[in-house]
Amino acid sequence: MGADRFLVIGGDAAGMSAAAQTRRLRGASDLAITVLEQGPDVSYSACGIPYWVGDVVSDRDRLIARTPHEFAAQDIDVRTGTRAEAIDLDAGTVRTVDGQTLGYDHLLVATGGRPLRPPVPGLDADGVHGVHRLADGADIRAAVAAGARRAVVLGGGYIGLEMADVLHARGLAVTVVLADPLPMALLDADMGERVCKAIGDMGIDVQPDQPVREIETDADGVVRAVRTDAGSYPCDLVVLGLGMGPEVSLARDAGLRLGETGAIEVDRTMRSRSHPEVFAAGDCVQTFHRLTGEPAHVALGTHANKQGRVVGSVVGGRAARFAGVLGTALTAVGELEIGRTGLCTTQAEAAGYDVRAETIEGTTRAGYFPGAAEIAVKLVSDRGSGELLGAQVVGGPGSGKRIDVLATAIWAGLTAEEFAGSDLSYAPPFAPVHDPVLVAARVASRAERG
Structure with a gap:
């Protein structure tokens, strides 16, 4: 060369x-x-x-x-x-x-x-912060150190919920304001409802279906509230988690x-x-x-x-190609772990699949083992072929990384029945004898057979 x-x-x-x-x-x-x-x-x-x-x-x-x-x-x-x-x-x-x-x-x-910033009056006010650069993190840390006590997080995606979680853990009163009916828009509604309930149970206030109309400021131009059609939410810190x-x-x-x-x-x-x-x-x-x-x-x-x-x-001279995406992602809010991959139900329907969706509930460990937590697994598959199209996981500690084995199955083009027969590990500290992801696959394949 x-x-x-x-x-x-x-x-x-x-x-x-x-x-x-x-x-x-x-x-x-x-x-x-x-x-x-x-x-x-x-x-x-x-x-x-x-x-x-x-x-x-x-x-x-x-x-x-x-x-x-x-x-x-x-x-x-x-x-x-x-x-x-x-x-x-x-x-x-x-x-x-x-x-x-x-x-x-x-x-x-x-x-x-670039962080999405809707055309809302006051969005450039002192006290409004993105979460994109290290400087953003430094600014938010400084605001908390200076005595911020009430925060409003705009948006309920991964970054928005993570920021709500850490600010709540640091002692701030946190309100999450959503334009959508539920947080985590890439989850199906039934799984999003589980997330919303868990966040509320933590003590974080969730206000859905409320697009922001204005960031209200005081005489010095410092944020003092977030206004929606439903009301005004006082705060001294606003965090933008509206996506990229x-x-x-x-x-x-x-x-x-x-x-x-x-x-x-x-x-x-x-x-x-x-x-x-x-x-x-x-x-x-x-x-x-x-x-x-x-x-x-x-x-x-x-x-x-x-x-x-x-x-x-x-x-560098070596052949290579990008293989595409499934949109596999994972986050945690408090002890709640949330994962998703592939297509949700509405995406699969929009893509023309004849969709079947099955949800099961189980535990992350053997039910008798200390620390066993609840887990819900949802599988989306094609009714005709049985091909796995998507998966969602919501549950306690030990739930989230299960999304990876589901992503692998979808990446490989397995059907629900093929995946149900796969050889996954078992030990009481890590899973029930029938792991929840395999139980979900078995339910999906049984439904397919008849």
Whole structure:
């Protein structure tokens, strides 16, 4: 290979995975790898921010996987505090806001996601915080240390519920305000109701079906309440947990084609479909659902790392393709563990499947064993073929990671009957003799047979 230049825009999961994988494959070659990161940190865990806010993780630096200095030891030039302003696709250059122009032979756009912010008056008030950057976590921690006592969390997805949990654990009175009828919109309603009840039982106030109309402020512009059509909820701290959209302004202005989800359209090697000399990966790209093949935008670090690794492999000279997503995700609120994968009932129906859904209740350990907790497992399958399409798990400690074996079964295309016959482990401290996921599969396959 001749001398060339690999330029990466964005220094978190996708960007740094790509840079590191390329260097591993190319070794100490004459390939120059440069990463532009607008913030002060690279390779940090945004998913860990709630746990830092909650003092579960006490040291901010524990959230940083590797520093620019460590990447420099791999001959990867990381330039923090450097924002890319424009891409010239014809010239093969990127211009930064401080006036630099950098050429490239391979370009990766890994600009990540942007927190969704509805057009609500007062959303930029002092005391309103996102949960996206490490600086956001520092600001929320500072607000709690300064005496914040009442918090309103907007949104009931993973980040919203995690933030409600940690703020409640730190002694704040917490209200979760939802535009939807239930938290965790990617769960079916019956499973979402279990989550909602458990949160309420913890002492967190949940207010559903209430889109926010205004963030009310005092004379100094500091947040004092969140107003909906149903009322006003006093607070001195507002946390935004409304989800993530793709950050594509740089790509759009350059002329890279966007897909129907609004994210950058790429093929399975993570090349732009309109400009194959450019790669894109992470929360800024449109991917596809493994079951339906339909376009999807799923902002998860697991996918970003895998996509970055695909880019790094291709640039490094090794064939690689991204295999799609099931949307497998997991979280915990207090002792309640929540997992989901594949299609929920409404998604499966929209995809044209003849849907069967079965829910069973069981325990996480042998019923007689100390610490056995309740668990509910829901399986979604195709009525005609018996193919597993989706799964949801809600229960006490030991429940959540069971979603992984279900995701594996769905990924492999197993039917409910095939999965019911699989050989899973058993010991009283870990599971009943018939694990709940297999019981659910057996119920689904029995229903299928007649």
